[in-house]
Amino acid sequence: MMENWTNAKLCDVANLVLGAVLFFSPWMFAFEAGRASENAMIAGIVIAALAIAALAAFAVWEEWLNLIVGLWTLVSPWVFGFQGTTAMTVHVVIGAAVAILAAIELWMVSPPRLTTGR
Numbered sequence: 001m002m003e004n005w006t007n008a009k010l011c012d013v014a015n016l017v018l019g020a021v022l023f024f025s026p027w028m029f030a031f032e033a034g035r036a037s038e039n040a041m042i043a044g045i046v047i048a049a050l051a052i053a054a055l056a057a058f059a060v061w062e063e064w065l066n067l068i069v070g071l072w073t074l075v076s077p078w079v080f081g082f083q084g085t086t087a088m089t090v091h092v093v094i095g096a097a098v099a100i101l102a103a104i105e106l107w108m109v110s111p112p113r114l115t116t117g118r
Contacts, residue, residue, distance in 0.1 A: 004012050007104075007108060008021055008054075008058060008105050008108060008109075009055065011085060011101045011104060011105045012051045012054040012055045012058075012105075013051070013055070013104075014097075014101055015047055015048075015050070015051035015054075015066060015101055015102075016047075016048055016051035016052060016055070018047060018094050018097055018098055018101075019043075019044045019045070019046070019047030019048030019049075019050075019051055019098075020044065020048055021044075021090075021094060022040050022044035022047060022073065022090065022094045023040065023041055023044025023045055023048065024044070025040050025044070025087070025090045025094075026040050026041065026087075028084075029084065029086045029087070029090055030087075031087040031090075032085075034082075035080040035081075035082065036077070036080065036082040036085065036087035036088075036091070037087070039073075039076050039080060039091070040087065040090065040091065043069055043072065043073045043076070043091075043095075046065075046069050047066065047069055047070070047073075048100050049096055050062050050065055050069070054066075060106070060109055062067070063102045063105045063106045063109070064102070064106070065097055066098055066099075066101070066103075066105075066108065067102035067103060067110075068101035069098065070094075070096070070097070070098030070099030070100075070102055071095065071099050072100075073091050073095030073098065074091065074092055074095030074096050074099060075095070076091055076095070077091050077092065077109075088107055
């Protein structure tokens with residue numbers, strides 16, 4: 001049980017860092033002002049806030065929200081039309097990482113059960 005707790009906390013700390021990087025990415029990578037920068041800041045705040053909430057008191061709904069926000073961040077360059085930019089690369093990499101971490105945490109909470117079909 002302690003191992004899962006430790007792994008979950010590591011995932012949450014990683015998400016906190018990813019959220020912070022996403023939030024500051026418009027300045028770090030000189031995004032153009034507009035949708036890409038706004039989306040990075042908003043999604044970054046949400047990811048970081050969910051990570052802080054999960055570190056304070058774990059709840060499964062936080063991981064589901066993280067999965068959704070991660071997937072949103074991943075697809076947002078196509079929704080807002082900033083494909084082929086540095087902003088797109090940052091959104092795709094961080095969005096994928098956040099979604100994968102959320103999926104790992106959800107799997108740790110309730111691993112899939114193999115059934116024999118009987």
